[in-house]
Amino acid sequence: MTNADPIELEKFSQLAHKWWDPHSEFKPLHDINPLRLGYIDRIAGLAGKTVLDVGCGGGILSESMAGLNGNVSGIDLADKPLQVARLHLLESGKQVEYRKIAVEQLAAEQPGNYDVVTCMEMLEHVPYPGSVIAACAKLVKPGGWVFFSTINRNPKSYLFAVIGAEYVLNLLPRGTHDYAKFIKPSELAQSCRDAGLNIGNITGMSYNPFSQEYSLGNDTDVNYMIACRRD
Numbered sequence: 326m327t328n329a330d331p332i333e334l335e336k337f338s339q340l341a342h343k344w345w346d347p348h349s350e351f352k353p354l355h356d357i358n359p360l361r362l363g364y365i366d367r368i369a370g371l372a373g374k375t376v377l378d379v380g381c382g383g384g385i386l387s388e389s390m391a392g393l394n395g396n397v398s399g400i401d402l403a404d405k406p407l408q409v410a411r412l413h414l415l416e417s418g419k420q421v422e423y424r425k426i427a428v429e430q431l432a433a434e435q436p437g438n439y440d441v442v443t444c445m446e447m448l449e450h451v452p453y454p455g456s457v458i459a460a461c462a463k464l465v466k467p468g469g470w471v472f473f474s475t476i477n478r479n480p481k482s483y484l485f486a487v488i489g490a491e492y493v494l495n496l497l498p499r500g501t502h503d504y505a506k507f508i509k510p511s512e513l514a515q516s517c518r519d520a521g522l523n524i525g526n527i528t529g530m531s532y533n534p535f536s537q538e539y540s541l542g543n544d545t546d547v548n549y550m551i552a553c554r555r556d
């Protein structure tokens with residue numbers, strides 16, 4: 326049994342052709358990318374590192390990590406986003422190894438193989454996020470870093486991530502996010518510890534609807550990232 330929701334994968338396949346259009350449904354991913362890339366690089370130092378991007382989609386983060394001289398592989402279970410990711414390499418000239426495989430299966434194949442594992446904006450789309458977290462922990466080398474980002478679960482995140490983004494600002498297609506699948510930082514931190522990871526840092530990524538800009542800070546009410554390290 327694969328830990329994936331076919332309806333979720335189909336949603337991302339349907340939109341895949343727009344992945345690299347910064348004015349499309351993927352605008353939020355383009356907008357947050359420099360912030361999360363800087364965060365990952367400051368903590369883990371990407372140059373020369375072997376990096377795995379789990380749930381890589383069309384490759385926005387994967388390519389940017391390759392641009393900082395990481396040796397990057399990306400995995401996803403949706404076909405079309407992976408095809409778009411591979412095609413985009415022809416345009417960008419970057420090098421990323423893309424593969425369709427479940428993270429749990431890769432963890433069985435290549436345990437302890439990566440210096441850095443990233444899994445951004447994906448946990449809230451899978452049936453069993455704990456299984457993805459455990460697989461990421463297994464894939465990273467001892468002493469290596471694992472990064473997750475997801476959406477907090479509270480009235481404010483419902484208002485911003487569902488009502489605001491999908492119904493008021495029309496940033497995202499309706500139905501992109503299921504509130505019940507949002508994950509509180511305390512829950513994510515507990516799953517990371519259960520998987521043998523130590524929490525290094527939790528940082529919020531907040532959106533200002535007036536300036537229409539994202540920034541990093543202490544506000545983890547809606548979007549946030551966590552950096553953890555394997556013993």
Ligand code: SAH
Pocket residue numbers: 328329330333334337354379380381382383384385386400401402403406427428444445446447450451
């Ligand atoms: N991580 C990328 C893309 C986020 S969109 C970024 O932040 O830029 C969410 C991605 O997760 C989609 O590409 C979707 O296909 C993928 N996804 C959803 N469920 C998955 C699963 N069970 N296994 C692997 N990828 C999955």
